[in-house]
Amino acid sequence: MAFKTINGNVVHYELIGEAKAKNLIVFSNGLGTDFRIWLPLFDELGDDVSVLLYDSRGHGLSGGADKPFGMADLVSDLASLCDELGIRKATFCGLSVGGLVCQGLWKERPDLFRKLILCDTAPRIGSAEIWAERIAGIEKGGLESAADSAMARWFTPAFHEDRPDELAGYRLMMTRQSIAGYLSTCAALRDTDFSDVLPTITVPTLFVVGDQDGSTPPATVQAGADLVPGARFEEIADCAHIPSVEQPEALAELIQGFMRKQAN
Numbered sequence: 122m123a124f125k126t127i128n129g130n131v132v133h134y135e136l137i138g139e140a141k142a143k144n145l146i147v148f149s150n151g152l153g154t155d156f157r158i159w160l161p162l163f164d165e166l167g168d169d170v171s172v173l174l175y176d177s178r179g180h181g182l183s184g185g186a187d188k189p190f191g192m193a194d195l196v197s198d199l200a201s202l203c204d205e206l207g208i209r210k211a212t213f214c215g216l217s218v219g220g221l222v223c224q225g226l227w228k229e230r231p232d233l234f235r236k237l238i239l240c241d242t243a244p245r246i247g248s249a250e251i252w253a254e255r256i257a258g259i260e261k262g263g264l265e266s267a268a269d270s271a272m273a274r275w276f277t278p279a280f281h282e283d284r285p286d287e288l289a290g291y292r293l294m295m296t297r298q299s300i301a302g303y304l305s306t307c308a309a310l311r312d313t314d315f316s317d318v319l320p321t322i323t324v325p326t327l328f329v330v331g332d333q334d335g336s337t338p339p340a341t342v343q344a345g346a347d348l349v350p351g352a353r354f355e356e357i358a359d360c361a362h363i364p365s366v367e368q369p370e371a372l373a374e375l376i377q378g379f380m381r382k383q384a385n
């Protein structure tokens with residue numbers, strides 16, 4: 122558990138291994154989650170990789186929820202955290218809005234990239250109407266009012282049935298986030314479209330999606346992958362929006378293969 126002030130806000134992070142390691146993967150979390158969503162995956166990846174986990178602005182134990190923020194801030198936080206920790210190059214792996222942060226980071230700081238892994242994400246997620254509706258609903262009813270529908274998008278019916286304790290835990294993860302941090306991140310999602318960025322990506326890129334993802338369905342993620350020259354697209358079976366939690370073994374296998382395949 123470590124903390125650094127980045128762009129005026131405290132950032133909670135954990136660096137496991139070496140900042141300069143060739144096999145360093147930096148993970149960026151999704152809306153309503155914190156870096157603990159990567160821990161089941163980390164257990165599967167084991168000693169194969171070094172890892173930087175961090176809570177994005179307004180989420181987990183990272184600060185910055187007190188003022189509205191947007192995608193540029195989320196991208197700048199990640200770039201500055203990497204610089205502060207002496208990371209010169211890494212593989213970046215982002216889930217959902219974390220995937221957008223990684224796309225924005227490519228636009229601003231391509232020098233930082235060895236490879237890119239985009240999980241359950243797209244250049245544009247949802248629509249202005251969907252985010253306006255979500256923001257209005259949460260302003261009225263709080264995060265609790267949005268939690269059951271979020272869980273239906275995050276996890277498959279089988280997960281709901283077979284893993285009720287984890288479901289309850291991840292639901293609490295969501296409802297305990299800062300409302301202001303969650304809403305600023307919704308606004309960042311509403312205002313972001315990186316369709317013009319994806320065709321400029323020149324590092325090896327892997328897209329992954331759960332076959333039952335209710336937030337960024339496979340066809341949406343495939344359409345993003347089609348924009349990146351040479352990108353690989355993989356679907357994970359029996360999985361919804363958060364493969365690092367629902368199918369960590371399958372995601373680890375894909376990541377290990379991708380990390381081994383093209384060393385550059």
Ligand SMILES: O=C(O)CC1=CCC(=O)O1
Binds near residue numbers: 246
């Ligand atoms: O719909 C959800 O709650 C899941 C999600 C959308 C963007 C993101 O980061 O997570």
